[in-house]
Amino acid sequence: MKVRVLSIPVQNQDKALKFYTEILGFIKKLDIPLTEDNRWLTVVSKEQLDGPEVLLEPAPKDFEPAKIYQNALFNAGIPCVQFDVESVQAEYDRLTKLNVDFTVRPTDMGAARIAVFNDTCGNLIQIAQLI
Template sequence: MRINITSVMVDDQAKAQKFYTEILGFVLKVDVPLGEHRWLTVVSPEAQEGTELLLEPMGFAPSRVYQKALFDAGIPLTSFGVDDCQAEYERMLKLGVVFRGKPTPMGPVTVAMFEDTCGNLIQMVQV
């Protein structure tokens, strides 16, 4: 068994695609129209055959409640690994990304949390 796809709930797929590709640097993998939405996935440029991230529209009312509760509580929906948290923080700040604090060492890892413009907090982690 392996993880093929994981998802983040987004309030606007077009906005999410732009942020996740142009700001975070992910690569578009699949874009298939499905009625008013799309099956839209991105992947890491370093692992294009690896796990896909589904930019999932929030068509299910409880998902909106869940997303808002996490955001309001300051809890990240997911985490992405980076090689250099400080460098990514500085790069993303220049692109206008909103962070919830500076990179913080926590034992053997360094973390920083940012807003993805689609209603989520995302944590980046340097191990």
């Protein structure tokens, strides 16, 4: 088995696409209309163009249980996904300059350094680096 697509629930696909590409630096891979308001919209890491795709899933706007789950994770301070980075501190510095709101500043957790930020689309995202 391989990971091909992972889903991140987003409240607004256009806003999410802008954040994930313009702020985080991902690249749009697929944008296929499904209904009038929903798309199969994926982004990939510019460092792994053929790697796993992140589906910017519009479920919270159309499926109430997804919205409840997303809100519960966010309110509990639990990230919905983790992205690995070479340097948490460097990404923290870069993203804070772009006005990204961090809920957890760079913190050492045993063999890893982590930080958590708000993706502006209803999720907390954790970045991590092995140290």
